[in-house]
Amino acid sequence: MKILHIDSSMAGEHSISRAMSSLIVQQLLTAHQQDENQVIYHDLYAHPPSFLSAVAMKAVRSANLEGLSDKEQADVRAIHQAIDELFACDVLVIGVPMYNHTIPAVLHAWIDQICQAGKTFRYTETGPEGLVANKPIYIASSRGGIYSTAETLQYDQQEVFMKSILSLLGLQDIQIFRAEGIGLVEQREQRLLAVQQQIQAFSWGRNHQVQATSVPFMAE
Known part of the structure; x- marks a missing residue:
């Protein structure tokens, strides 16, 4: 199994999305330790891609x-x-923090690299068609506020964008693990523990047939 692991947070060792994406990769490797596994890792903040010209x-x-x-x-x-x-790659793992309601610029630069008409998608008479074979995508989403309610969803240009742009390429099997509201100090540890438990409890050994749903943690 070949895993492509992308991180984009500027927070370094304090990054929640980095910790989550690392845990996801660890869970995948543990569940498939009998396979011949390879992880290709890119830290986009440490080594930012050039903006598309x-x-x-x-x-x-x-x-x-x-x-x-x-x-x-x-x-x-x-x-x-x-x-x-x-x-x-067989599996794609992406750490995606929310910055100013959207994704980091370095992650957008990588997306602009992979979104190339005629290479990863094409235009047809019935609309765009993805050219990348469908595969599991695991997104480690982190944001300081709550953006998954009916009132706040309009401000989410992070998860909504990621699902939309990956779908353009033909990638539909998207699983989102979400740590939100982590800027709320009094609830931070509870929320982080909850999403960690969700990742650990996920069925990682099921042949990577992942549905396009998210795993949110909402405050009681």
Whole structure:
């Protein structure tokens, strides 16, 4: 089993999404320890992808590197590497904190790398069609406030965006483990313990047939 593990938080060792995504990977490896496992890990905050440029996007689509600078050629190679890793992995684990109602800029830069028309999706007469074979996606979602209620859902451009953009590529099997309200100091430890227990109790050994549902923790 090949796991592609992506982290994007700026919080380092204090990051909740990093701790969650690491626990998810540990649970997967434990449940499938009889397999030949490989983990490809990218810390996008420590090593941020270049923001997508018009030059790089055109070069990827045309497969023509003529006239490109060394930096532009490196950007094109990085795009191809990100796409190749996405196609090659069996499971994708992403740590996704909420910053200003949405995802970190470095994570968006990686998404812009993998979302390439003609490579990972294509336009048809009936709309976009994903070109990536469906596979389990595990998202470790963290946010300081509560954004899963009917009143606050309108502010969620984090989980909603991730599900939408992954669906564009053909990835529908999305499981979200959510730690929210962690900015509420008096409830922080209770909420973190709850999502940790949810991850540990999840059925990790079930051949990766994951449904597109989330596992929220809501305050009683």
